Amino acid sequence: MGEVERPIKSVHAIIRGRVQGVWYRSWTIQEATRRGLAGWVRNRTDGTVEALFHGPAADVDDMLAACRQGPPAAWVENILTDFAVAPPSTPGFRQLPTI
Numbered sequence: 101m102g103e104v105e106r107p108i109k110s111v112h113a114i115i116r117g118r119v120q121g122v123w124y125r126s127w128t129i130q131e132a133t134r135r136g137l138a139g140w141v142r143n144r145t146d147g148t149v150e151a152l153f154h155g156p157a158a159d160v161d162d163m164l165a166a167c168r169q170g171p172p173a174a175w176v177e178n179i180l181t182d183f184a185v186a187p188p189s190t191p192g193f194r195q196l197p198t199i
Contacts, residue, residue, distance in 0.1 A: 110184035117177035142196035
């Protein structure tokens with residue numbers, strides 16, 4: 101039997117709460133890489149963290165669930181998500197500069 105193809109999904113997320121200055125971006129990179137996801141994470145000047153997650157749908161969903169908790173010092177108020185129009189332009193998961 102051949103491998104079953106897993107559906108792929110890209111999600112854009114804005115994470116609100118106490119998510120800057122608490123290791124949230126580094127934690128996100130570690131967790132997304134562990135799940136084999138592509139994409140990026142960055143701080144925004146409005147105090148939120150923004151991310152793009154791309155990979156198998158179940159792994160993206162699992163990452164979003166983990167983001168609701170975040171690292172120990174974080175407090176996540178809410179996460180706004182939308183399907184991303186395009187997958188990331190480079191492989192792997194990385195940190196982008198603050199916008």
